Amino acid sequence: MELTALLEMIGTAIPILLIVVAVAFVGMLAAAAAASIHQFKRNNAAPVQTVDARLISRRVKLHTGGRPAGGLTGQVAGQADTYYATFETAEAGRMEFYLQQSEYTRLKEGDRGKLTFQGSRYLGFARPGDPPDAPDPQSR
Numbered sequence: 001m002e003l004t005a006l007l008e009m010i011g012t013a014i015p016i017l018l019i020v021v022a023v024a025f026v027g028m029l030a031a032a033a034a035a036s037i038h039q040f041k042r043n044n045a046a047p048v049q050t051v052d053a054r055l056i057s058r059r060v061k062l063h064t065g066g067r068p069a070g071g072l073t074g075q076v077a078g079q080a081d082t083y084y085a086t087f088e089t090a091e092a093g094r095m096e097f098y099l100q101q102s103e104y105t106r107l108k109e110g111d112r113g114k115l116t117f118q119g120s121r122y123l124g125f126a127r128p129g130d131p132p133d134a135p136d137p138q139s140r
Helices: 003-045 099-104
Strands: 049-061 081-089 092-100 111-120 121-126
Touching: 049 099, 081 099, 081 121, 092 099, 092 111, 092 121, 099 121
Parallel strands: none
Antiparallel strands: 049 081, 049 111, 081 092, 111 121
16 A cells, blocks of 8 residues: 555544544533433422431532632632532432532531431432521522
């Protein structure tokens, strides 16, 4: 095979490869969006439930990377960690929910109270002794 024929084949293959990669990327984005919309609709269709529960664990998923935000905090500009809490109920067993940071810091492992949720959406957790007129932390 001549060098020119080889270069011509490579020149034809690169645009085709780029198109295949672009189509695969768009397909993955579309699949992720469809899954997110499906979960949103399932949560909206589920009843709001309030059950007795105990907080059995909390965890943080750290998202690292980016540029330093400055100072000595160790924080990164644009960093957005994800907060989760696992509750145990007699009715549904263990359930893990995504939380806002303010709610995550308010709760402690071992807390007992009333868990309110809709499908996989966390709506709140009220411990005995919490003020009844306390603002909903999720509404901020």
